[in-house]
Amino acid sequence: MSERDPKTGPAPRAPRAVDVAAAADVSIATVSRVFNNPEKVAPAIRERVLATAKAMGWMPHAAGSALARRRTSIVGAVIPTLDNEVFAAQVGAMQKAFAERGITLLLSCFNYDQDQAVHDVQAMLARGVEALAIVGEAHRPDLFAGIQARHIPYVVTYSHRPDSPHPCIGFDNRQAFHSIASHLLDLGHETIGVIIQPTAGNDRVAARLDGVRAALAERGLGIRPQHLCEGEWSIDFGRQSVRAMLATDPPPTAVICGNDYLALGALLEARAMGLTVPQGLSITGFDDIAISRQLDPPLTTMHVDNHEIGRRAADYLLACMEGSRPAAMPPLVPTLIRRGTTAAPHT
Amino acid sequence: MSERDPKTGPAPRAPRAVDVAAAADVSIATVSRVFNNPEKVAPAIRERVLATAKAMGWMPHAAGSALARRRTSIVGAVIPTLDNEVFAAQVGAMQKAFAERGITLLLSCFNYDQDQAVHDVQAMLARGVEALAIVGEAHRPDLFAGIQARHIPYVVTYSHRPDSPHPCIGFDNRQAFHSIASHLLDLGHETIGVIIQPTAGNDRVAARLDGVRAALAERGLGIRPQHLCEGEWSIDFGRQSVRAMLATDPPPTAVICGNDYLALGALLEARAMGLTVPQGLSITGFDDIAISRQLDPPLTTMHVDNHEIGRRAADYLLACMEGSRPAAMPPLVPTLIRRGTTAAPHT
DNA sequence: ACCATTGATGTAAGCGCTTACATAGATCGC
DNA sequence: GCGATCTATGTAAGCGCTTACATCAATGGT
Incomplete structure (x- = not known):
């Protein structure tokens, strides 16, 4: 019935x-x-x-067994956004590595909002994550305090500072941009512009800018305020920034961009303005996304293996979860790919 | 002590x-x-x-409360890969919508492997997901059977067939490519090439090809075998496919590409071969990624709002979870963006 | 033949939490 | 001022599973 x-x-x-x-x-x-x-x-x-x-x-049923076993087999990944392929790749690689060991990935995107990040981490801890991967270290201190209080392994990804208090898997953003700037300086550039993502609350980007400044300072140079454009990364922002910079006097002979999309915009706009690249303007990107090598001229940029970062982060956490205390991993080293958008300044 | x-x-x-x-x-x-x-x-x-x-x-602690409450507040998303920004966007939007309601997203990527997908869904069911979003409907029947046996709401995303047995949120891939082909036919093209992703185990792509075939058939035309290239989507595959097609006699006067990356490759190669686009060759893409409008000439393509798909899927599932039985949602309609890469064939 | 092992299975005590129900003050109408 | 009614809190019974420990049969050594 x-x-x-x-x-x-x-x-x-x-x-x-x-x-x-x-x-x-x-x-x-x-x-x-x-x-x-x-x-x-x-x-x-x-x-x-x-x-x-x-x-x-x-x-x-996982909830019952988690309770009895006191293991959830869940780990969390906390990233700014999936809309950036750089983080999507990292998460994809982590998910794969964890899935192979029967571990489920919990995902959360904090959208570059520190409070959101703290909240997300709390929620993950409540869910009993056994480990945590977090992009960047520019977070509220209670975020890390909360994790440490639980004695849960964690790792900071996408950045690697030599003196960071956190275990981290990534590369040295400052060093990377120091290299880029040095490349340009070695070519003879002295007036260098920078187009970069918002630095507020973003340690990776701040470190990049710092790297450029340091390289210039070593040769007694600096970034003129009118040659520094900071804003949401997009092709359009790259375009408008280059347009603005080229209207200054003297204009920069080279621009360093925070990522390939910005560089792409810069390249398109420079050409639209009738400049030849690299003779009239050198341009550098960062990330080495798929189109970069196909551009005309192909973009000089730095290649970062984001899948590798994700895989390593997962391996590190897995090792911790199995009780070993893995040695600090050396930073990844992004490689400068010199293609067609950099050359000596046309004098 | x-x-x-x-x-x-x-x-x-x-x-x-x-x-x-x-x-x-x-x-x-x-x-x-x-x-x-x-x-x-x-x-x-x-x-x-x-x-x-x-x-x-x-x-x-979530495990304890899930057990007592008989609610996990977890939902799962099952996608092919995060390396495709199309799916990354969907997942990002879903994650956001769910997070706002205190629901956690479990992610799994099956890498276009049907067995993997079944396995992933099983694992999610074991974790007590309260709802499931799955990309595509070309899955092993036991995948859906398993979900239905649990009486759990689910939704198929990124595709929408009028007569699908599943609730789905997406667009009609067949219809979309029918439109693209018709656009080209209306311009007067009669020899049309197709560069497309692998159709095996991918209902969305298969539907696209089918849509092109149908549109051509309506005008008594067909795709010549040498004008159909199927392979992993990449800029390079687009390039090599166009090169191969243009070596045939007669060569196509237009190529329909399965996504913007393929179209981008096609465009670059056509130009490298000395053809002018669109006079010498019309090219269409699909997805409308960020660079497409910036190309020279800007790419004619179809715009799909993947965030919207993700958001709608989440809303639909949330409604189901709250007990309502929402009406079937109408398909999204991707819009054809006529830009600079299509024109009447040069006769 | 008998006892000590061994190996396979069962019994029952939680894991950390929620919630129906019980309880005990407090409040209120008359 | 007394029982009826409410409201705030506590008690205890699970939620579905794992696992230490108990049990029991079979095995083998002497």
């Missing part, structure tokens, strides 16, 4: 271990063992239980 | 509700109520409990 479709039976509720146990005529403990320590169960019984479970569509 | 740092105390174990209850001198039920039905607790006590919990760094 159920109100449900009689064909589906009166109890649409999910089967539990005890149901499988009854159906297979064993105890609930045996059912559990079949799934967790199969070698402790006689083959005949094991097969019977497996068959029954399959027939009933039963699998151990 | 603990072996641990005496400052951290002998019990580094996470506090539980009962500890908070004891410290605040109330019962464990009251602690729970403070977090779940705060209005049922006297303000003075509520504040005391809140303060104690905060001081002890306690939050209700």
Whole structure:
């Protein structure tokens, strides 16, 4: 007399271990063992239980087992946004590495909002994540304090400062942009512009700008205020920034861009204004996205292996979870790809 | 006499509700109520409990509460890969929409492998997801059977067939490419090439190809085998495909590409071969990624709002979870953006 | 033949939380 | 002022699972 479709039976509720146990005529403990320590169960019984479970569509429910086992097999990834392929690649690689070990990835995007990041981490801790990967280290101190209080392994990704208090997997953003600037300086440029993402609350970007400044300072140079454009990264921002800079006097002979999209915009606009690149203006990018090598001229940029960062971060965390205390990993070194958008200034 | 740092105390174990209850001198039920039905607790006590919990760094542990409440507040997203910005955008939008309602997103990438997808869905069901979003409907039947057996709401995204048995949020891939082909036919093209992603196990792509074929057939035309290139999407595949096609006799006067990256490659190669676009060759893309409008000439393509797909999928699932049975949503309609890469064939 | 092992299975005590129900003051109408 | 009614809090029974420990049968050494 159920109100449900009689064909589906009166109890649409999910089967539990005890149901499988009854159906297979064993105890609930045996059912559990079949799934967790199969070698402790006689083959005949094991097969019977497996068959029954399959027939009933039963699998151990994670919440129950997490509670009993005191392990959730969940780890969290906290990134700014998936709209940036750089982070998407990292997460994709982590997800893959974890999935291979039966670990589930919880994802959260804080949209460059520090309060949101703290909130997200709290939520993940409440969910019992066993480890955490977090992009960047420019976070509110209570974010890290909360993690440390739980004695949970964590790693900061996409950045690597030599003297960071956190375990980190990434590269030295300052060093990377120091290299880019040096490349340009070595070519003979002295008036260099910078188009870069917002530095507020973003340690990676701030470090990049700092790297450029340091390289220039070493040769007694600096960035003129009118040659520094900071804003949301987009092709359009790259375009408008270059347009503005070239209207100054003297105009820069080279511009360093915070990523390839900005550089792409800069390149398009420079050409639209009738400049030849690199003779009239040298341009550098960062990330080495797929189109960069296809541009005309192909973009000089720095290549970062984001999948590798994700994979390493996952490996590090997995090692920690298994109890080892892995040595600090050396930073990745992004490589400068000299293509067609940099040359000596036309004098 | 603990072996641990005496400052951290002998019990580094996470506090539980009962500890908070004891410290605040109330019962464990009251602690729970403070977090779940705060209005049922006297303000003075509520504040005391809140303060104690905060001081002890306690939050209700999700596994325990999921068990007791029989709700996990988790939903799963199953996508092919995060390396495609199209899916990354969808996931990002879903994550945002869910986070706003206190729901956590579990992510899994099946890498276009049907067995992997089934496995991932199983794992998610075991984790007690309350709803599931899955890209595409070309999956093993037991994937959907497994979900339906659990009476869990789900939605297929990125595709929308009028006669699909599944609730779906997306657009009609067949229809979309029918439109593209018609656009070209209307311009007078009769020899049309196609460069497309692998169709095997990918219903969306297969539908696209089908749409092109149908549009051509309506005018008594077809795709010549030598004018159909199917392979992993990349700029390079676009380039090599165009090169191969243009070596045939007669060469196509237009090529339809499965996405903007392929189209970008096609455009670059056509120009490298000395053809002018669109006079010598018309090219269409799909997705309308950021660079497309910046190309020279700007790419004619179709714009799809992937964030919108993600948002709608999340809204639909949330509605289901709250018990309503939302009406089937109308498909999104991608819009054809006629820019500079299509024109009448040069006769 | 008998006892000590061994190995397979069952019993039952939680894991940390929520919530129906019980309880006990406080409040109010008459 | 007394019982009826409410409201704030506590008690205890699970949620579905794992696992230490108990049990029991079979094995093997002497």
